[in-house]
Amino acid sequence: MLLKFVLPKGRQFKSIQTLLNDAGIKLAGSERNYRPACNDPDLEIKMLKSQNIPPLLAWGRHDIGFAGKDWIEEQSAEVVSMLDLGFDPVRIVASIPEDWDWEEVKARKLIAVSEYTNISKRYLEKEGIDSTFIRAFGATEVFPPEDADLVIDNTSTGTTLKENRLKIVDTLMTSSTQFIADPRALDDPAKRSKIEDMVLLFESVLEGRKRVLLEMNCDENRLEEVVNALPAMKSPTISKLFRQDGFAVKAAVLKSEVRELLPRLRAAGAADILETPIRKVMP
Numbered sequence: 405m406l407l408k409f410v411l412p413k414g415r416q417f418k419s420i421q422t423l424l425n426d427a428g429i430k431l432a433g434s435e436r437n438y439r440p441a442c443n444d445p446d447l448e449i450k451m452l453k454s455q456n457i458p459p460l461l462a463w464g465r466h467d468i469g470f471a472g473k474d475w476i477e478e479q480s481a482e483v484v485s486m487l488d489l490g491f492d493p494v495r496i497v498a499s500i501p502e503d504w505d506w507e508e509v510k511a512r513k514l515i516a517v518s519e520y521t522n523i524s525k526r527y528l529e530k531e532g533i534d535s536t537f538i539r540a541f542g543a544t545e546v547f548p549p550e551d552a553d554l555v556i557d558n559t560s561t562g563t564t565l566k567e568n569r570l571k572i573v574d575t576l577m578t579s580s581t582q583f584i585a586d587p588r589a590l591d592d593p594a595k596r597s598k599i600e601d602m603v604l605l606f607e608s609v610l611e612g613r614k615r616v617l618l619e620m621n622c623d624e625n626r627l628e629e630v631v632n633a634l635p636a637m638k639s640p641t642i643s644k645l646f647r648q649d650g651f652a653v654k655a656a657v658l659k660s661e662v663r664e665l666l667p668r669l670r671a672a673g674a675a676d677i678l679e680t681p682i683r684k685v686m687p
């Protein structure tokens with residue numbers, strides 16, 4: 405069984421490569437080699453521009469891949485989203501020059517510009533906006549005021565909009581990188597099983613990134629206090645210390661909780677507290 409696996413080149417590649425690496429899927433090859441070798445013999449990898457991936461999967465040319473939700477929706481690609489990785493999050497927004505009045509602009513016939521033809525046309529129609537549409541191929545924010553009135557583009561930090569003196573007047577959707585599959589691949593039991601294993605691995609890496617392992621020692625008479633100071637959802641591992649009174653306590657906790665947790669644990673009687681990274685959490 406061989407799974408044809410497409411990866412997006414461009415800005416999404418870096419976080420995907422790190423995820424694959426953390427999941428034990430190692431790629432080898434130069435940056436310009438679009439068919440990198442892989443240590444998993446079940447995977448045949450090819451790299452494509454992100455926008456080309458959803459339709460090629462939907463046509464059955466490949467089994468699995470990654471793509472932004474925006475380009476899946478733009479192309480109405482019939483793929484199955486197996487996992488939203490949350491990488492490279494963007495908002496698709498409508499914006500106009502910052503000193504223009506939106507109510508006035510949308511009441512007249514306007515020129516809209518975007519790389520997202522279908523998402524834009526659906527939005528303009530839904531809003532009843534009378535418009536002419538220009539398909540952009542990048543640098544969309546520079547069109548107004550001479551070449552267009554309304555920009556529909558993605559925004560991440562908001563810097564490009566701000567630098568081009570545009571203001572957001574509407575949010576059309578949010579998007580981030582999805583792990584997607586061709587529905588036909590999911591109908592094949594061997595392929596489905598491999599794809600589900602990959603989802604589990606990716607989830608375990610993402611879950612591991614949220615957590616750290618805390619280990620600490622405490623006296624027997626403080627054990628209840630220390631355990632109670634740990635987050636309620638966790639059942640810590642408790643072990644007796646060798647040739648000493650006291651216990652070792654071990655629990656995986658959310659990274660976001662650690663800053664407040666450490667002083668609380670210390671006050672509850674914990675000592676020798678160690679914090680170590682977790683690579684994967686698989687339930």
Ligand SMILES: Nc1ncnc2c1ncn2[C@@H]1O[C@H](COP(=O)(O)OP(=O)(O)OP(=O)(O)O)[C@@H](O)[C@H]1O
Binds near residue numbers: 415472
């Ligand atoms: N500034 C951004 N921050 C995060 N994600 C983005 C950003 N711009 C685009 N993306 C996402 O990356 C995917 C590919 O978009 P796009 O083709 O614009 O980027 P790219 O792959 O870096 O290509 P290019 O280098 O030609 O702009 C889309 O799904 C999009 O939502």
Ligand SMILES: O=P(O)(O)OC[C@H]1O[C@H](OP(=O)(O)OP(=O)(O)O)[C@H](O)[C@@H]1O
Binds near residue numbers: 545558561562
């Ligand atoms: O909110 P920001 O952090 O500024 O990011 C948003 C910008 O990034 C992308 O452009 P890209 O760099 O891909 O160039 P492009 O205009 O050629 O698509 C996107 O098309 C926006 O223009």
